[in-house]
Amino acid sequence: MTTDHVVVIGGGPGGYEAALVAAQLGAAVTVVDSDGLGGSAVLTDCVPSKTLIATAEVMTEVAGASELGVALTSSGGDPATSLRVDLARVNDRVRRLAAEQSADIARRLERDGVRVIRGRGRLVAPDRIEVTDADGARQVLEADAVLLATGASPRTLPTAQPDGERILTWEQVYDLSEAPEHLIVVGSGVTGAEFASAYLALGIEVTLVSSRDRVLPGEDADASAVLEDVAVRKGMNVLSRSRMESVVRDGDTVTVTLTDGRTVTGSHCILALGSVPNTSDLGLEEAGVEVDEGGFIAVDKVSRTSARGVYAAGDCTGVLMLASVAGMQGRIAMWHFLGDAVTPLDLKKVSSNVFTAPEIATVGWSQQAVDAGEIEAESVLLPLAGNPRAKMQGVSDGFVKLFCRPSTGIVVGGVVVGPRASELIHPVAIAVGESLSVDQLAQVFTVYPSVSGSVAEAARRLHRV
Incomplete structure (x- = not known):
């Protein structure tokens, strides 16, 4: 043989x-x-960026600790006035x-x-x-x-060439030894959104340059709206419908010139222009x-x-x-x-996740496909703000959305927006992969209280009478 x-x-x-x-x-x-x-x-x-994002998640949780009754103090007992990240140690x-x-x-x-x-x-x-x-x-x-x-x-352009020090591709950011004073991220797809969200959480001033009318144009529109709202609320400067013309460095300063003549100046720039x-x-x-x-x-x-x-x-x-x-x-x-x-x-059975804050996880058919008539489906959107476990954790942003076939109730897609959405999408992915109905998904026990309970609740709301 x-x-x-x-x-x-x-x-x-x-x-x-x-x-x-x-x-x-x-x-x-x-x-x-x-x-x-x-x-x-x-x-x-993947491994480096999600490791960086894990640090950003801790910063996000600590920043919101006061809402849960946790007071941060200095060694002398006085209230702590700021959080600081040691980017060299992180990298x-x-x-x-x-x-x-x-x-x-x-x-x-x-x-x-x-x-x-x-x-x-x-x-x-x-x-x-x-x-x-x-x-x-x-x-x-x-x-x-x-x-x-x-x-x-990483894709680059003749007018935007990385130097590995101030103008960076996403492969070069892990050589930074000091935190940028003002980071400009060019590109609002998954990579750009993840880095912009992570560095914002690390306490760095971030400007996101997006050529489209919204962040994450390829994702669920409701989900990207939540993300952009949270990012702007936390201080990110989002420049929508702004196309980059060039990126140049002058000493410690990086200038991004837009096609309409406007300029944005910062200390560093990440190019997230695709692959x-x-x-x-x-x-x-x-x-x-x-x-x-x-x-x-x-x-x-x-x-x-x-x-x-x-x-x-x-x-x-x-x-x-x-x-x-x-x-x-x-x-x-x-x-x-x-x-x-x-x-x-x-x-259509592939689940994916955008590791922003909040995370955005998807599987199966999308809202865009439903709206375009590519598939006939009914949907329900259930905000996490009403979930008891989310309330306990101080989570108010995010939702669970499910899509099912009108005649059979078969689950054909879903979106989860919130902390650890990458974990919460799994039961929805199983339902899509195994062609389960909303009733089958709803009738599986969930822990109370749990954020995953919102998946079952959304399925119950799509019950076929």
Whole structure:
């Protein structure tokens, strides 16, 4: 019996999750990695940013402690007048946790018999990969299947070039040793909103430059309205319908010029302008792998590319730039190639979260799709302000929203806005994934008092008579 050989190019979630599945199913697996196991998700994106945000969450909770009857005092017993964050220590912890997580992945791959080669891989044919190491030495690997999981990088513009000190991409913020005096965040998508919210909570003056009429234009409109209201109330300066023309640095000052001629001056600027796929110099054209106009690798729902035996997963496909989706794409690819049971990727069952304050979690069909007539659904929005547990915790902003089919009551989507929304979305995701009805969701016991009780209450309000 011949053992299949799988070569994975890229060690991020799409790559290492695929490698683990392939090894589990008996394949000989080689991972070619150039940037560090875990990829940007672990080293420069998800793990670092959410670690930073965890510190911001503590600051938010402490700032609201007085409402719960907690008084902060100095060592002399006098009332504390301010909170301060040591950004150098925060970033040291961020980098340490990222490195530890990368090392954990390396140990797991080694334990499961996956070979890891440090170097850059490119296709010379659908079944042949050339690997070049840091010294320029080359070797060619032959494979029965190849998975491309090369990720994406921060998008920049000729008029807005990062210098790694004052003008930063989201990968460079963890090198800051001192807190910015005034941070300008350009871009109000998920990345921009998360960093703006986090640094605001850390006590830093923040201006958010948004080219759209609202923050988080791709998210639920009710949810983004809550977030923007909270952010402005806490002191964020949000410039809506303001498109960036250029960003320049002069010493310790950064100036953002808008297309209408206005300027915004601060000490630092984060560019959150989207991502570009890492697909150049991969030998894609020679191997017959098709890409779209943006350079993203075209894949079907089982992660196949246009070249036989070549799969792709993660941000380089542009399908949905989430670590969870990358991992699932990689697993699906290996299940498919190695003949295991596989279900094609269904984006309507993907839950996602924006780690702002408050958090915004979503799954399934959206309000925008319902309003556009893409699906017929009924909905209910239940504010958290009426939830007893939320009242105890001093939470007044946020809501639970559910969507269900009018005829059957099947839950087809949901939105949760509030603290730890990333945890609260899970019962809704189960309902969507398993096609449960609102009555089935409502009839499951919840703890009293609990914020999750609002999920059951929203389901009860959609009861089919």
